Amino acid sequence: MPGDPTNRGAPPPVNIGRLKLTDFRNYLSLAVDLSPGAVVLTGDNGAGKTNLLEAVSLLSPGRGLRRAAYAEIARDGAKGGFVVHAHVEGAQGEADIGTGAGTADPDAEGSLRKVRINGAPARSADEMLEWLRVMWLTPAMDGLFTGPAADRRRFLDRLVLTIDPAHGRRALDYEKAMRGRNRLLADGSRNDGWFDAIETQMAETGAAIAAARFEMVRLLKAMIERTPEEGPFPRADLALSGVLEAGLASGAAIDAEEDFRRRLAEGRERDRAAGRTLEGPHRSDLLVRHRPKDMPAELCSTGEQKALLVGLVLSHARLTGELSGMAPILLLDEIAAHFDHRRRAALFGILDDLGCQVFMTGTERELFSAIEGRAQFLTVSAGAVSAG
Amino acid sequence: MSKRIVGPEIERLIQLLAKVPGLGPRSARRAALHLIKKKEQLLGPLTVAMGDALDTVRVCSTCGNVDTSDPCTICTDPRRDEATIIVVEDVADLWALERAGAMNARYHVLGGTLSPLDGVGPDDLNIRSLVDRVARGGVNELILAVNATVEGQTTAHYITDQLDGLGVKITRLAHGVPVGGELDYLDEGTLSAALKARTVF
Numbered sequence: 001m002p003g004d005p006t007n008r009g010a011p012p013p014v015n016i017g018r019l020k021l022t023d024f025r026n027y028l029s030l031a032v033d034l035s036p037g038a039v040v041l042t043g044d045n046g047a048g049k050t051n052l053l054e055a056v057s058l059l060s061p062g063r064g065l066r067r068a069a070y071a072e073i074a075r076d077g078a079k080g081g082f083v084v085h086a087h088v089e090g091a092q093g094e095a096d097i098g099t100g101a102g103t104a105d106p107d108a109e110g111s112l113r114k115v116r117i118n119g120a121p122a123r124s125a126d127e128m129l130e131w132l133r134v135m136w137l138t139p140a141m142d143g144l145f146t147g148p149a150a151d152r153r154r155f156l157d158r159l160v161l162t163i164d165p166a167h168g169r170r171a172l173d174y175e176k177a178m179r180g181r182n183r184l185l186a187d188g189s190r191n192d193g194w195f196d197a198i199e200t201q202m203a204e205t206g207a208a209i210a211a212a213r214f215e216m217v218r219l220l221k222a223m224i225e226r227t228p229e230e231g232p233f234p235r236a237d238l239a240l241s242g243v244l245e246a247g248l249a250s251g252a253a254i255d256a257e258e259d260f261r262r263r264l265a266e267g268r269e270r271d272r273a274a275g276r277t278l279e280g281p282h283r284s285d286l287l288v289r290h291r292p293k294d295m296p297a298e299l300c301s302t303g304e305q306k307a308l309l310v311g312l313v314l315s316h317a318r319l320t321g322e323l324s325g326m327a328p329i330l331l332l333d334e335i336a337a338h339f340d341h342r343r344r345a346a347l348f349g350i351l352d353d354l355g356c357q358v359f360m361t362g363t364e365r366e367l368f369s370a371i372e373g374r375a376q377f378l379t380v381s382a383g384a385v386s387a388g
Numbered sequence: 389m390s391k392r393i394v395g396p397e398i399e400r401l402i403q404l405l406a407k408v409p410g411l412g413p414r415s416a417r418r419a420a421l422h423l424i425k426k427k428e429q430l431l432g433p434l435t436v437a438m439g440d441a442l443d444t445v446r447v448c449s450t451c452g453n454v455d456t457s458d459p460c461t462i463c464t465d466p467r468r469d470e471a472t473i474i475v476v477e478d479v480a481d482l483w484a485l486e487r488a489g490a491m492n493a494r495y496h497v498l499g500g501t502l503s504p505l506d507g508v509g510p511d512d513l514n515i516r517s518l519v520d521r522v523a524r525g526g527v528n529e530l531i532l533a534v535n536a537t538v539e540g541q542t543t544a545h546y547i548t549d550q551l552d553g554l555g556v557k558i559t560r561l562a563h564g565v566p567v568g569g570e571l572d573y574l575d576e577g578t579l580s581a582a583l584k585a586r587t588v589f
């Protein structure tokens with residue numbers, strides 16, 4: 001990760017100029033021209049607003065904002081899989097990015113998603129991060145602070161990946177090594193040399209994961225300090241819990257790695273009894289506190305939690321822009337629902353200032369009256385999108 | 389059901405050719421047609437060549453390479469440096485390194501990588517034979533040219549551990565083999581650069 005954020009103003013925005021969907025959920029075929037800045041999608045329940053955001057979220061590695069199976073995304077009744085195509089205009093010029101999956105092709109590895117950039121197949125989905133960064137906030141994340149740690153960990157890793165494209169690879173490598181170890185545990189293997197070899201890989205990749213999380217949180221905290229104290233969204237205090245992360249807080253990464261390796265070796269009997277690896281970065285958590293109230297986020301009111309989360313995502317968007325040189329694309333699903341008029345106006349102001357292309361949805365256009373004339377308004381209806 | 393257009397012998401030929409890497413059903417049909425059109429010049433000699441290969445191909449009991457003699461051509465080549473062994477995952481990697489022509493050494497083919505999820509353990513790989521080979525003496529350097537994948541690196545670590553105390557210098561390919569990159573697909577320049585810049589493990 002590059003150095004600390006500096007105050008050098010908004011980075012060049014990255015926009016999707018044109019978006020095309022084929023057999024994507026309730027869209028048979030869609031082609032829509034998009035403007036930089038705010039894009040507001042309104043329409044009735046079930047019209048396809050979230051689906052459109054989901055399509056954009058697939059322009060980043062991973063399974064998108066619903067984490068759905070690709071076969072589920074492909075339109076019911078479609079013969080093949082889905083396709084998302086975007087013309088991206090950004091700092092490095094223009095790019096055509098196409099991605100698709102979910103074909104019924106028997107020998108296609110079902111879980112694999114194909115990505116093409118400027119007509120050539122991408123080596124991995126991570127290559128999309130060279131062109132754009134996408135981050136999202138959906139109503140499904142409203143329970144992030146009260147829900148299971150796994151959700152926060154996934155959120156945390158998404159925050160890291162958006163800034164540090166190598167994070168996805170690390171996570172996959174760690175996961176693979178750990179699943180191998182779990183298999184050895186389940187098989188009752190006593191081959192210490194084999195355990196040693198796998199645990200060395202787990203320690204190496206695990207330490208890299210923890211270090212990247214630690215660094216992102218450090219930078220995000222610094223960014224949060226730069227937001228006004230009396231802003232519309234409360235400042236968050238962040239901390240990480242986890243064996244490796246705790247070690248990083250107090251010492252060097254290499255010690256944390258060695259320490260984790262030792263703990264894995266010593267924990268074999270315990271893990272054998274449990275049938276899985278009980279300690280590691282796959283068990284870490286992101287701890288968030290509401291600073292003005294000096295209270296853990298999970299004890300705050302629904303509205304307070306939402307405001308905290310929005311503040312976090314906005315600070316992260318600014319950080320992403322400064323570190324990657326690309327203002328991220330933000331997907332804010334039903335963002336206006338929880339907020340009063342004053343806070344909504346403040347949110348629009350911050351988004352304006354960030355210079356991001358931001359997709360916002362809502363059932364009522366009135367929720368966005370504060371940006372009439374300053375945003376592209378699109379109406380979504382039964383899998384079709386029209387202006388106005 | 390589509391109508392049959394060729395007899396079962398040709399149909400079978402197409403089906404088998406379609407299993408060859410790089411050939412799908414379409415190109416298998418084209419290849420089959422080409423073969424039967426060039427019956428005398430191609431199909432005949434190919435049949436003989438395949439029969440000969442079938443009769444003679446064997447796995448080298450020294451290094452795990454596949455060849456038509458045991459020990460293999462590489463193991464019996466007197467011009468190769470006996471003191472240096474390059475450890476590879478697969479014969480394809482051996483061929484890739486040989487194409488790059490970077491080293492004049494011997495090889496040891498593991499036949500895969502350690503992978504609990506695929507049920508591949510140390511006994512399924514040519515690790516024991518490697519340890520024995522080193523223990524017999526005469527080997528100064530072992531170059532672990534395994535892929536930079538989790539499995540490749542786990543295997544490299546395991547082998548290093550097994551060779552502990554045998555007094556052999558163990559090196560591995562320096563950066564240049566990208567993470568997840570498979571040796572076989574690397575271009576030759578990258579490979580020789582990686583070999584030259586190897587580091588002590």
Ligand SMILES: Nc1ncnc2c1ncn2[C@@H]1O[C@H](COP(=O)(O)OP(=O)(O)OP(=O)(O)O)[C@@H](O)[C@H]1O
Nearest residue numbers: 025026045046047048049050051072073074075076
């Ligand atoms: N694979 C699919 N094929 C066809 N239709 C689908 C598929 N998956 C989901 N849908 C449909 O897409 C419709 C639109 O969903 P979406 O979540 O985008 O609505 P929305 O506009 O966000 O509505 P709300 O305001 O209620 O959030 C739903 O009615 C759903 O049944």
Ligand SMILES: [Mg+2]
Nearest residue numbers: 049050051333
């Ligand atoms: Mg919705």
Ligand SMILES: [Zn+2]
Nearest residue numbers: 448451460463
């Ligand atoms: Zn041989």
